[in-house]
Amino acid sequence: MTITITAFERSPDGGKGLARDARVRWALEEVGQPYEVRLVSFRAMKEPAHLALHPFGQIPTYEEGDLALFETGxxxxxxxxxxxxxxxxxxxxxxxxxxxxxxxxxxVEPPILELANARLLEGDKPWSRERLPLVVDRVRDRLKQLSARLGRADWLAGGFSAGDLMMVSVLLRLKPSGILDEYANLAAYLARGEARPAYKRAFDAQLAVNTGKPPTG
Amino acid sequence: MTITITAFERSPDGGKGLARDARVRWALEEVGQPYEVRLVSFRAMKEPAHLALHPFGQIPTYEEGDLALFETGxxxxxxxxxxxxxxxxxxxxxxxxxxxxxxxxxxVEPPILELANARLLEGDKPWSRERLPLVVDRVRDRLKQLSARLGRADWLAGGFSAGDLMMVSVLLRLKPSGILDEYANLAAYLARGEARPAYKRAFDAQLAVNTGKPPTG
Incomplete structure (x- = not known):
């Protein structure tokens, strides 16, 4: 049965791996399942046809025969x-x-989302400069604990798993901030995730949607 | 095999259902599994023995033979x-x-946690009064979508499921705010969850830890 996922017609990050269809593409690449992508505009995401698939009006969704799912997890x-x-x-x-x-x-993701909100939704507010360090410290609290648990291991629980796929995907959102570089083993963990061939294929396919160029290789 | 969970020795809410062991107690009551509870102090939660069970130093944890899990989900x-x-x-x-x-x-939970943080961690900040309505509106965005999807149904997907158990548990955190009352079907959904005998047993058992009285009935 054909698997069809939805993705942004134009991704806010230009297709650099942050839109959540990246997580689903990566999982499908890891298990070697082909899939089709239906692109959705911001307007269409809030219309009844898409809301029937995704009650919160987001991407991605997943359709396979009679089964329709939402939520990347x-x-x-x-x-x-x-x-x-x-x-x-x-x-x-x-x-x-x-x-x-x-x-x-x-x-791990909630404080990272709170930081994203602080920057994107409240960056122009009078409290932004004073408040941001508090929000960043909440992210650091989690990263410190995660770093302590990962230690010198390659992955969080034995071999690479869906748990690592999700954790790497969540941490990717912090990459531009530089916070991750304060935790050398987490930065290396992220790099190991990004180096996986399945991740690269997923990244290239998402980027190609936004640049209009077909993925290479 | 004996199931042992951990819970707060003294819950910040006095055992009124908000600490996350309530979710696990409720699930165990729904399936009729007896369990034991090991109480953990705030200090012990940050010590190596507990961190080995829960890398983020929280409750609850779940132990059954050789298996030890964390994360209520x-x-x-x-x-x-x-x-x-x-x-x-x-x-x-x-x-x-x-x-x-x-x-x-x-x-649904991340904006609710952000609201909790705004009140508990930033309630004394100079920006608190002006910022709170923005955070409440992010919660409303989600509730509106959830309310539209639930419609006149009793539960989110057919009969009561672990999905409802988790959604009701997440919404419970909003109860004192009154925001939920703006969405009549969600308030009724929450009440249906709280009326389940398994929920009541879980609630009473959690409350008994904090009042020192054994659960009645």
Whole structure:
């Protein structure tokens, strides 16, 4: 059955990996599943046809036969559950990898989103300059704990898993800020994620939508 | 095998359902699994023994034989996957219920956490009064979309599921603010969740820790 995902017609970051379809593309590339992409404009995202697929009017969505899903966590989990390569078979190891998916989305991403909001939505407010360092410190609190847990390991729980895919995707949002460079092992962890061939294919495919050039290689 | 979870020795809300062990207690009550609770002080949460269980120094954790998990999403998913009552058997219906778990944690909870931070961590800042309405509006954006999707249904995707358990738990945090009352169907949805016998047992058990009285009934 054909897999169809949705993505921004024009991504706010110009297709540099931050729009959330990147996470789904990466998961599909890791498991070797071909997929089609339907591009959605900002206006169409808020119209009934798209809201029927995604009640919060966002991208990506995932369609496969009669199944329609939204939420990158759910989509990546679905892909990981139906194909080999993103979750270990051993039940306890699998539960631990799934734990890191939730940790990425529920514990590490919220302060990073709050920082993004502080910059994008409140950057012009009179309190912005004084408030930003407080928000950055909340991000640092999480990074410090994550760095301590990762230690010298390559990945968070044994081999690369959907947990790492999600954590790397969440951390990518911090790359331009330079905060990640304060934690050498996290910066190296991010670089390991970005170096995966499946990540590169996903990145190139997303970028090609926004530059109008077909992906190379 | 005995299931042991951790909870606050003294909960910041006095045991009124907001600490995250409530979510795990509720799930265990829904599937009829007995469990033991180990109480953890704020100091112990930041010490190596607890950090080995939970890298972000929080509660709850979940231990069952050799398996140790953290993150309420992961723990509730594990419970739902191993017992009957929280996820439908049909694979597509199951994927949709799991989608709502992720939607609760990744899309609805972050603005609610941002509002909590604005009140608890920045309530004394000079920008607090002017900024709060902006943060409340971000919460409203999500509630409006959630309300539109729920419509006149009792639950988000067919019968009650782990997705509803998580969404109700996330919305509970808004109860004191009164914002939820602007969306009659969401207020009724929350009340339906709170009326479930399993929720009441979980609530009473959490409250008993903090009042020192054993749960009644």
């Amino acid at each position: 759910s989509i990546v989990f679905h892909i990981a559950g139906h194909h080999v390569g993103l979750l270990p078979d051993d039940p306890d190891a699998r539960a631990r990898a799934i734990t890191w998916m939730f940790a990425a989305l529920s514990t | 992961s723990i509730v998913f594990h419970i739902a996957g191993h017992h009957v009552g929280l996820l439908p058997d049909d694979p597509d219906a199951r994927a949709r219920a799991i989608t709502w778990m992720f939607a609760a944690l990744s899309t």
